[in-house]
Amino acid sequence: MTTTDGPQNGTGSAPDLPCLGCGDDSELPLWRDEFPITSSGEEHIARRDFTRYLLTASGVFAAGTVGAAAWADLQRSNLGEPRPIVDLAEVPESSEYLFRYPTEEDPAILVHLQGGELRAYSQRCTHLGCVVFFQPDRDRLFCPCHDGVFDPSNGDAVAGPPERPLTRIDIDVRDGVVWAKGVDEE
Amino acid sequence: MRESRRADRRRHGGLLVYLILLLSLQAFLLVVALEGVAAHDPALARNAAILSIVLLTSSWGLWWFVRHD
Numbered sequence: 001m002t003t004t005d006g007p008q009n010g011t012g013s014a015p016d017l018p019c020l021g022c023g024d025d026s027e028l029p030l031w032r033d034e035f036p037i038t039s040s041g042e043e044h045i046a047r048r049d050f051t052r053y054l055l056t057a058s059g060v061f062a063a064g065t066v067g068a069a070a071w072a073d074l075q076r077s078n079l080g081e082p083r084p085i086v087d088l089a090e091v092p093e094s095s096e097y098l099f100r101y102p103t104e105e106d107p108a109i110l111v112h113l114q115g116g117e118l119r120a121y122s123q124r125c126t127h128l129g130c131v132v133f134f135q136p137d138r139d140r141l142f143c144p145c146h147d148g149v150f151d152p153s154n155g156d157a158v159a160g161p162p163e164r165p166l167t168r169i170d171i172d173v174r175d176g177v178v179w180a181k182g183v184d185e186e
Numbered sequence: 187m188r189e190s191r192r193a194d195r196r197r198h199g200g201l202l203v204y205l206i207l208l209l210s211l212q213a214f215l216l217v218v219a220l221e222g223v224a225a226h227d228p229a230l231a232r233n234a235a236i237l238s239i240v241l242l243t244s245s246w247g248l249w250w251f252v253r254h255d
Contacts, residue, residue, distance in 0.1 A: 048198070048253070054205040055242075055249055061212035062238040068219035069235035072228040122226070129224045167226065 079183045080169075085110060085120075088176050096134035098123070101169055101180045107131055108169055110178060111141070111152045120180060121155050122167035132166065141166065201252050208245050212238055 080102025091097045097110040107123035111134050121141070123131045130145035134152060141150040148160035155166035168184040215238045222231030 051198070051202055051205055051249060054202075054209055055246060058205070058209050058212045058242050058245060061209070061216050062235075062242040065212070065216045065219040065231075065238040066235045068216065068223050069228070069231040072219070072223045072226070072231035075223070075226060075228070124226055126225060126227065128221070129226065164227070 080180065082179055082181045084174075085171070085178045085180050088118075088173055088178055091118075091178070094136040096136075097178075099180075102183055108180075109134060109141070110171070113152060114139075117153070118171055118173070118178065119152060119155070120169035120171045120178075121150075122169065122183070124167070125162055126157065126164040126166060127160070127162040198252065201249065204248070205245060208241060211241060215241075 083101075085099050085101070086097050091110060091112045093112050093116065094114050095112055097112075099108050099110060100106055101108040101120075108120060109123045109132065110118065110120045112118055121132075125132050125143040125145065125148050127143065127146055127148050130143050130148075132141045132143045132148070132150060134140075135142050139152065140158070141152050141155075142148070143150075143160065143162065146161050148162040149158050150156065150162070150166050151158050155168050157163055157165060170181040170184055172179045172181055215234045219231040219234040219238075222228065222234065
């Protein structure tokens with residue numbers, strides 16, 4: 001690609017052509033005003049045009065960025081409906097139960113801590129979205145992708161690259177059954 | 187006259203370099219926003235989008251100013 005300066009790209013020096021429509025030999029022919037680009041100049045792109053292409057490309061990227069932001073917001077808007085997850089008896093202490101919440105595409109983990117407390121989190125690591133696993137022997141939630149570590153009692157990131165806590169899911173025990181009540185927004 | 191054309195050319199050249207850098211930054215911001223989607227972090231994606239729009243608007247303003255100056 002070649003860039004030239006100025007709006008009259010490719011005009012260059014006018015060839016010696018008969019002037020059809022001008023009275024004075026020193027003036028350019030009238031058709032030159034309406035067809036300023038020569039065949040040799042068709043391949044050239046003016047610098048001004050190129051800047052316009054760059055601005056347009058930037059606009060396309062910006063539109064994509066805004067679309068991605070809207071997509072991320074829509075993902076967050078589904079907080080889930082209350083529904084039963086599992087019988088409490090099936091999840092002994094120091095163990096976990098994997099389920100899907102709020103949709104079938106959202107992996108989640110129910111952790112039965114030592115002492116009897118229950119916690120549920122989105123299984124997606126807040127670093128880059130890998131799934132986290134419970135390691136009862138080390139009492140932690142672990143992301144194998146980049147060695148992220150979360151505290152199972154509150155979901156806080158305690159080691160590795162993640163900086164934000166795991167997304168928490170509100171749960172309740174009703175008649176021996178663990179229910180998910182919705183995704184905690186904070 | 188020649189000095190004026192040279193200054194004009196230099197100014198457009200500067201704008202061109204700036205826009206190329208801007209395009210790189212816009213691509214980077216798009217990647218950041220997609221990372222926000224992947225990591226379920228709407229705030230990250232939103233901030234990237236805001237910065238992207240601000241950059242685009244200011245660049246368009248600069249381009250318009252240089253063109254009509």
